Amino acid sequence: MNIRTVATAPFNDQKPGTSGLRKKVSVFQSPNYLENFVQAIFDTIAAPAGSTLVVGGDGRYYNREAIQIILRIAAANGFGKVLVGQGGILSTPAASCVIRKYRTFGGIILSASHNPGGPDGDFGIKYNTANGGPAPEKITDAIYARSKALDSYRIADAPGVALDQQGSFSLGGMAVEVIDPVADYAGLMESLFDFEAIRALLKGGFRMCFDAMHAVTGPYAKEIIEKRLGAPGGTVINGVPLPDFGQGHPDPNLTYAHELVEIMYGASAAAFGSAQAAPLSPLPERSRRQPDFGAASDGDGDRNMILGRHFFVNPSDSLAVIAANAALAPGYAKGLAGVARSMPTSGAADRVAAKLGIPCYETPTGWKFFGNLMDAGKVTLCGEESFGTGSDHVREKDGLWAVLFWLNILAKRGQSVEDIVHRHWAEYGRNFYSRHDYEGLPSDAANGLMAHLKSQFASLPGQRFGSYQVKLCDDFSYTDPIDASVSTGQGLRVIFEDGSRIVFRLSGTGTEGATLRIYLEAFEPDAAKQRRDAQEALAGLINIAHELSELKQRTGREQPTVIT
Numbered sequence: 001m002n003i004r005t006v007a008t009a010p011f012n013d014q015k016p017g018t019s020g021l022r023k024k025v026s027v028f029q030s031p032n033y034l035e036n037f038v039q040a041i042f043d044t045i046a047a048p049a050g051s052t053l054v055v056g057g058d059g060r061y062y063n064r065e066a067i068q069i070i071l072r073i074a075a076a077n078g079f080g081k082v083l084v085g086q087g088g089i090l091s092t093p094a095a096s097c098v099i100r101k102y103r104t105f106g107g108i109i110l111s112a113s114h115n116p117g118g119p120d121g122d123f124g125i126k127y128n129t130a131n132g133g134p135a136p137e138k139i140t141d142a143i144y145a146r147s148k149a150l151d152s153y154r155i156a157d158a159p160g161v162a163l164d165q166q167g168s169f170s171l172g173g174m175a176v177e178v179i180d181p182v183a184d185y186a187g188l189m190e191s192l193f194d195f196e197a198i199r200a201l202l203k204g205g206f207r208m209c210f211d212a213m214h215a216v217t218g219p220y221a222k223e224i225i226e227k228r229l230g231a232p233g234g235t236v237i238n239g240v241p242l243p244d245f246g247q248g249h250p251d252p253n254l255t256y257a258h259e260l261v262e263i264m265y266g267a268s269a270a271a272f273g274s275a276q277a278a279p280l281s282p283l284p285e286r287s288r289r290q291p292d293f294g295a296a297s298d299g300d301g302d303r304n305m306i307l308g309r310h311f312f313v314n315p316s317d318s319l320a321v322i323a324a325n326a327a328l329a330p331g332y333a334k335g336l337a338g339v340a341r342s343m344p345t346s347g348a349a350d351r352v353a354a355k356l357g358i359p360c361y362e363t364p365t366g367w368k369f370f371g372n373l374m375d376a377g378k379v380t381l382c383g384e385e386s387f388g389t390g391s392d393h394v395r396e397k398d399g400l401w402a403v404l405f406w407l408n409i410l411a412k413r414g415q416s417v418e419d420i421v422h423r424h425w426a427e428y429g430r431n432f433y434s435r436h437d438y439e440g441l442p443s444d445a446a447n448g449l450m451a452h453l454k455s456q457f458a459s460l461p462g463q464r465f466g467s468y469q470v471k472l473c474d475d476f477s478y479t480d481p482i483d484a485s486v487s488t489g490q491g492l493r494v495i496f497e498d499g500s501r502i503v504f505r506l507s508g509t510g511t512e513g514a515t516l517r518i519y520l521e522a523f524e525p526d527a528a529k530q531r532r533d534a535q536e537a538l539a540g541l542i543n544i545a546h547e548l549s550e551l552k553q554r555t556g557r558e559q560p561t562v563i564t
């Protein structure tokens with residue numbers, strides 16, 4: 001094998017964010033940009049010669065080209081074998097599943113998750129370790145440090161591998177195995193859930209719609225929901241992964257998954273989403289009678305949105321409902337070790353954990369913080385308010401897994417989605433919850449706003465705002481209970497005497513300007529008051545958030561870009 005050592009200059013902006021390195025496609029296409037980062041990963045992880053790596057992505061623009069480059073750099077860096085999903089496809093949870101099942105050294109996932117794709121869109125790259133989970137901060141920090149010092153990378157001079165055909169190939173002496181991207185994952189799902197019961201549900205007239213948003217879950221959902229579970233053809237919509245996601249924004253929420261929202265809500269769909277939501281088209285014929293269940297997943301298949309007929313399940317509630325009903329799924333019948341949620345996620349799951357007598361952990365935002373807890377056997381279920389739910393079956397959040405969990409619960413309980421959630425609130429109380437995102441803010445304004453908030457922290461406790469009195473404020477920091485690593489600066493919290501809270505955080509996944517996220521939560525134990533609209537119930541807290549942050553003065557904005 002002919003290996004070239006290419007001289008290169010380091011880049012100073014290759015710092016991985018909440019979930020890997022994300023940049024515009026054009027940045028990744030610029031000379032040596034991807035090559036440098038991949039070499040920085042390999043230098044950092046120091047895999048023994050002959051190790052096996054998994055590579056796959058969400059099918060977005062530049063996925064195939066990037067894979068060919070990574071294969072050639074892997075060959076030059078001594079890897080013995082790379083498992084690649086056919087067509088370059090592997091959803092994030094499927095990649096995690098493959099890393100674990102074949103006990104590989106690690107894997108590289110190419111995705112910018114829910115960020116738009118195409119030549120003008122985003123691209124991303126993330127390293128996952130042998131447990132199948134995102135590399136922890138100490139590794140991503142080391143990769144960043146290495147990227148700033150890199151002066152060369154090694155690459156094999158070899159022709160590309162045909163990715164569309166399954167089988168074993170050789171690239172300059174390194175084995176490349178092109179695998180079925182769906183089979184291992186589908187088998188894992190079948191081992192966790194009661195497929196028999198779900199099949200019976202779907203046979204009995206229950207109707208569902210799954211929106212793959214032109215992204216990676218299409219082939220997975222068709223195989224599992226239509227083929228193995230017997231849902232009629234057409235149940236999966238937008239099921240072919242496209243490099244530009246059909247020019248959409250593959251983020252499963254009420255704003256961006258508007259085709260599914262139209263189907264599930266009919267004419268009343270217009271009431272949802274932000275001011276920027278696309279105008280709704282006339283109702284298609286098939287949605288005259290809305291399905292019983294609707295779901296969507298994002299670009300790389302790790303997020304999920306769950307809908308009933310005319311009903312949205314808040315992701316924080318979804319985690320709590322899954323935890324409360326976990327015993328209905330065969331893979332979880334033996335009980336849960338514990339649950340974990342990210343700090344901004346509502347405390348709904350905490351209430352279930354308390355009733356089950358199991359621990360509930362509060363971690364910073366980002367799935368990587370759940371890995372240690374799962375590896376140590378401390379938690380079974382994890383979730384984030386950002387449409388992420390998952391368990392220790394892999395080490396990533398998992399969109400289709402959540403959909404199948406809900407189907408399993410629906411099949412066993414024989415009630416509607418809405419009914420299940422209402423009964424849940426009646427039993428545990430409702431944590432009213434919403435997140436307001438302000439996207440594309442100038443970084444200076446966003447940083448100034450955060451600094452202003454922090455500057456008030458000493459004087460806020462004890463102050464009254466209408467019916468709310470401030471109990472404490474802090475900048476959330478976390479000490480990992482397993483390895484004692486400390487993560488600081490994870491979000492500004494204003495907590496009130498009645499347990500309500502407002503959290504302010506800047507996004508770590510955006511690629512343009514800054515995104516401010518304001519998380520709002522209030523608890524309502526009284527069943528008679530639980531069915532109000534969340535925005536209405538949280539209106540007082542929203543006003544306080546605006547006042548404390550001087551949002552309008554500092555950003556010129558009053559309305560969020562996206563409300564979830």
Ligand code: G1P
Pocket residue numbers: 018019113342365366367384385386388506507508509510517
């Ligand atoms: C966002 C979500 C976070 C999630 C991450 C990756 O990160 O808020 O919960 O883990 O995407 O999907 P953020 O942009 O807020 O840093």
Ligand code: ZN
Pocket residue numbers: 092112113114298299300301302303
């Ligand atoms: Zn994602």
